[in-house]
Amino acid sequence: MERAADHPLRVLLNDEAHARPPESLVAPVRISYLALYSEASLRAAQRAHLAALLAAFGVAAPGPERNHFSADLGPFRLKWELHSEFVRYKFIVAGVGDADDPFADPPILRVPAAWRAAMVGQVLVASHVALVAMGEDEPDFEAVAERWFAGNPLVGAMIAGRAAVAVMDFRIRADGFNRVLIFDRGLRPRQAGRAVQRLVEIDSYRLLAQLTLPIARRLTVVLSEHEQELAEITAALVHVETADEPRLLERLTALAAQIESLESQTQYRFSAARAYYALVRRRIGELREERLPAIQTFHEFTELRLAPAMQTCEAAAARQDALSTRVARATALLSTRVAMTRERQEMAVLESMNRRADLQLRLQTTVEGLSVAAISYYIAALVGDLAQGAVSAGVRVNPALVEGASVPVIVALVALAIRRIHRRVHRQIAGGRTSETGGSHG
Numbered sequence: 001m002e003r004a005a006d007h008p009l010r011v012l013l014n015d016e017a018h019a020r021p022p023e024s025l026v027a028p029v030r031i032s033y034l035a036l037y038s039e040a041s042l043r044a045a046q047r048a049h050l051a052a053l054l055a056a057f058g059v060a061a062p063g064p065e066r067n068h069f070s071a072d073l074g075p076f077r078l079k080w081e082l083h084s085e086f087v088r089y090k091f092i093v094a095g096v097g098d099a100d101d102p103f104a105d106p107p108i109l110r111v112p113a114a115w116r117a118a119m120v121g122q123v124l125v126a127s128h129v130a131l132v133a134m135g136e137d138e139p140d141f142e143a144v145a146e147r148w149f150a151g152n153p154l155v156g157a158m159i160a161g162r163a164a165v166a167v168m169d170f171r172i173r174a175d176g177f178n179r180v181l182i183f184d185r186g187l188r189p190r191q192a193g194r195a196v197q198r199l200v201e202i203d204s205y206r207l208l209a210q211l212t213l214p215i216a217r218r219l220t221v222v223l224s225e226h227e228q229e230l231a232e233i234t235a236a237l238v239h240v241e242t243a244d245e246p247r248l249l250e251r252l253t254a255l256a257a258q259i260e261s262l263e264s265q266t267q268y269r270f271s272a273a274r275a276y277y278a279l280v281r282r283r284i285g286e287l288r289e290e291r292l293p294a295i296q297t298f299h300e301f302t303e304l305r306l307a308p309a310m311q312t313c314e315a316a317a318a319r320q321d322a323l324s325t326r327v328a329r330a331t332a333l334l335s336t337r338v339a340m341t342r343e344r345q346e347m348a349v350l351e352s353m354n355r356r357a358d359l360q361l362r363l364q365t366t367v368e369g370l371s372v373a374a375i376s377y378y379i380a381a382l383v384g385d386l387a388q389g390a391v392s393a394g395v396r397v398n399p400a401l402v403e404g405a406s407v408p409v410i411v412a413l414v415a416l417a418i419r420r421i422h423r424r425v426h427r428q429i430a431g432g433r434t435s436e437t438g439g440s441h442g
Contacts, residue, residue, distance in 0.1 A: 022193030023070065023079055027184035028096045031129040031196060032108035032177070035088040035204045036121030037211075045120045046087050050080055053115050075110040085208065085272070087121060090200075102130035103148060103179055125204045126177045129196055134165065134183035141167065141295060149179060155301040157289030160195050163187045165292065170203070170301070178203070198283045202298060205283065206306055209276035212269045213309045216316035219266060223319055229255055230323065234330055237337075245338045252331045259324050270317040277310045371418070376411045383410070 025031075038046065050069070051061035057073040067082040079090035097105025106128045108116070145154050149169045156167030165183040172178050180199055187195060233251055240248055284299050291297055296304075384403035391399060 022190060022197045023077070023090065023092060024189035025092070025131055025187075025192040025196060026094070026189050027131045027133045027182075027187070027192070028094070028102070029131045030093050030095075030097065030102065030105075030107055031127075031131070032091040032106050032111075033088065033125070033127040033129060033200045034108075034119075034123060035086050035125040035200075036119060037086045037124040037208075038121035040084075042120050043082070046082065049115075049118065049120050053078075053112070056112060056115070076107045086124060086204070088125075088200075088204065096130075096132065101148070102132050102181065103128050106177070108177075123176070124207050125200070126172075127180055127200055127203060128177045129180040129182065129200065131182045131184055131192060131196065134185045139165070139183060141292065144181065145169070148181060153296070155296050155298060156292055157287065157295070157297045158292060159287040159289050160187060160191055161288055162290065163191065164195055166195065166199055166287075167292075167295070168199070168203075195287070198286055202280055202283045202302070205276045205279040206302060209273045209280060209306065210309050212273035212313045215266055215269055216313040219262065219316045219320065222262065223316070223323060226255060226259060226323060230327055230330065237330070237334060240337075242341050245334065245341060249331070249334050249338055252327065252334055256324075256327045256331055259320070259327055263320060263324060266317075266320070270313060273310060273313050277306065280306065373411075375414045376407065379410045379414070380407050 036046075047061070047064065054061050054071065054073070059071050059073060062069040068080065070077070070079045072078075075093075077092040079092065081088050091107040091111055093107040093110065096102055108128075141154055141156075144167065145151055149167075149171070150173070152169040152171050154167045154169055156165065158165050163184075163186045165185065166180065168178065168180040170178060180196075182192075182195065182199070184192065229251070233248055233255070236244070236248055280302055284302060287298060289297050289299065380403055383406040384399055387397055387399035387402040390397055
């Protein structure tokens with residue numbers, strides 16, 4: 001059937017709804033779960049490490065566009081997922097290793113030791129999960145805690161519409177793993193897979209969110225120092241001398257640069273913490289948990305311990321934003337003062353130039369008056385010389401009288417000529433300024 005062309009992202013966006021599907025699990029089953037934190041630069045190495053494991057069992061590696069993969073490798077089933085900040089593995093084995101201990105013989109021990117030792121990234125979460133069928137009697141959770149959780153207080157609830165009971169203690173044991181125990185009361189295979197995935201994701205996203213807490217604590221100390229610096233600068237602004245304004249502006253500019261650098265270093269981590277915290281709360285909501293007698297629920301545990309950490313992070317982020325705004329406001333204020341001071345200085349310079357120009361004009365007028373007198377003197381002398389020549393030629397004139405009579409005429413003509421020259425020069429200057437102004441507007 002003919003139809004319009006597909007959008008280039010249609011298939012990719014549609015398949016995103018089916019990405020990372022949960023495994024189908026049937027009790028009893030054991031799972032070893034690992035989440036390794038890593039930088040984006042290690043993605044190629046992580047894919048190569050996965051390919052090495054698959055090659056050891058004769059299985060082809062997924063293509064570079066795949067971010068999740070699952071396969072039955074014989075001794076265990078593997079589920080691999082690549083995320084923006086971490087990669088996670090599930091090693092799944094059906095059955096129980098020991099009827100008396102669901103955590104005996106964990107699946108991770110079936111993975112080649114050399115490959116485990118060379119895993120790329122830093123372990124953030126490591127969990128052994130046991131999914132066991134529940135008998136007719138309700139478990140004795142005090143006995144469960146003593147037997148498999150070293151007597152630690154349990155956190156748990158009935159989940160999935162009472163189809164299962166999940167408990168854990170959020171404690172890391174000597175082997176580096178914590179434990180999650182799920183009693184199956186009627187879970188469907190896909191439902192069981194989703195329950196396991198949500199439980200391990202709660203722990204993973206909880207720790208990923210808390211990665212920001214040490215940053216927030218260090219940032220609080222630095223922000224206190226910057227706030228003190230800003231307080232000193234703003235206090236000095238009240239009575240600052242004109243000569244000290246550039247120095248204060250330089251201090252403010254340096255402080256603004258430091259805060260901007262801090263924001264660029266921490267903004268992503270604060271945003272990631274918010275996102276991970278939202279995921280933790282969403283996964284807990286998806287469990288549909290119901291309280292077990294005398295046992296803290298997953299929601300209560302995370303809100304009691306994770307919520308204060310996230311509030312600390314939010315407070316540090318808000319404090320950083322507020323400080324940045326205050327520094328920007330102080331910088332704008334001081335910049336305005338410096339600009340006004342500079343304008344006053346420029347006006348004083350212009351006034352000084354006007355005074356100098358006025359003095360020059362007066363001096364020029366004086367010089368011009370002297371010039372008229374000097375020129376008139378020399379011209380009158382020439383007229384006297386001409387009169388003397390005329391007497392020698394036989395003309396009967398009085399040279400002194402002719403020279404004296406010519407002086408007023410000569411002075412008037414010289415003064416008129418100099419004024420005409422001034423007017424011509426002024427017109428040329430004015431015309432040049434007009435053409436420059438017109439050119440600049442054009």
